[in-house]
Amino acid sequence: MTSADQVPFDDRGLAYGDGVFETVLLRDGVPLLWPYHRARLLRGCRVLGLEPPDDAALAATWQAPASGLEVLKIILTRGSGGRGYALPESPAPRLLSRRTPFAPAASRWQGVDVCLCTLRLARQPALAGIKHLNRLENVLARQEWQRADIAEGLLADSDGNLVEATAMNVFWLADGVFRTPPLDACGVAGTLRAALLEQGVVGEAPLSVETLLDSELIEQLFVGNSVQGVWPVNTLTTPDGEPLRRFSPTSASPLQAAAHRLLGYVPLSGPSLSGEKR
Template sequence: MAAADQVPFDDRGLAFGDGVFETVLMRDGAPLLWPRHRARLRHGCRTLGISPPDDAALEACWQPPASGLEVLKIMVTRGSGGRGYALPERQRPRLLYRRTAFAPARSRWRGVDVCLCALRLARQPALAGIKHLNRLENVLARREWQSADIAEGLLADTDGNLVEATAMNVFWRADDAYWTPPLDASGVAGTLRAALLEQGRVQEAPLSAETLLESSAVEQLFVGNSVQGLWPVNALVTPRGRRLRRFAEAAGAPLQADAHALLGYPTLSRED
């Protein structure tokens, strides 16, 4: 496993997006939800046919430990070599990482507006769920809005099914339960999402963008990830800010409390 502070020109991660990454919340030197991040990174490496880094190499990414909150970003590329898209005969994967101080967007725990993006995610089961380095769909979707009043953008696939947000997973409340879309054809299977599924706090179910817009059965909506926590959605808007529909107040909802407990974030009350 080769390491580098700078990516060489011929690195396949740079050239082709041939690799995977993880973004990990660190609290006082400890990586939160680490078994899930490690498992997803290894699964992504296996999917792409890259030898994953061993535990010692990964643990070195957060040494020496520090106090407070940080975000650790880990990238594993296939390394250099090969002619065109052909794989190198001898692969030497490259591990890169960086730690930065972090503070969550606490004001967004009380509620945000999100837009419905025009871009549609391609359905590709071979890559579904993993956090590979080719995020061009997310980049194009993020270009659709500029207003600071819009916190995130929701993405549906080419069949019109809700999948995720540009950098977060999606959850909703309907029929006295919490739900999240299945990610068997596209999208990133987030580690916070995985933990909530394992706890039985959410279940998988399909939801079309059309139903999200029109059905009053979808009472509350959330976007969240393992770094920022869970943001309740106040309103769904267009990228230009025109309101499409509102959702019931959800700050301090049980799902948010469960998600924040996993990350060491405070639970909000209705009065916060």
């Protein structure tokens, strides 16, 4: 393994998106949901044929005195070399990391508006679930809205099935059961999502955009990730802010409560997080 503070011009992560990354919430220097982050990172390495970093190298990215909340970003590229897309004969993966003070957008725990993006995700089962460095679909989708009152954008695949949000996973309540889309063709399998699935809080089920817009069985909608927690959705809009559908009030739902316990966030009625800096 090699490391660098600056990525060189010939780094394959920079040139081709040839690598993986993780975004980890640290609380007082302790990584939350770390087994899920490590498992996803190792799976991404297996899929891409990357030599994974050892546990000591990964632990070194967070083992420094700290208090409060931080976000740790870990990037692993294949390193430099190779001719064109051909792999280097002796790859030397490059491990980079950065820690940033953080505070969640706690006001969004009460509810947000999200838009339905027009971009459709390509179906590529070989890359489904992993957090690889090529996120151009997400970049394009995020350009679709500029309104400050839209917190996120939902993404469907080329078959019209709901997959995820640009930086979060999607959950919904129907017939008293919380569900999330299967991610076997595209999308990022979030670590908070993985923990909620393992605990039996949510289950997997497909959901078409048509059903999301038209079916009264879809009572509540949520977006969430392992850094921000879970945001209930009040209104689904177009990128221009035109309402498409409104959902039932979702404050302090069992899904949100379970997710925030995993992240150590206080209940909505608890003390303020204003002392935690970003």
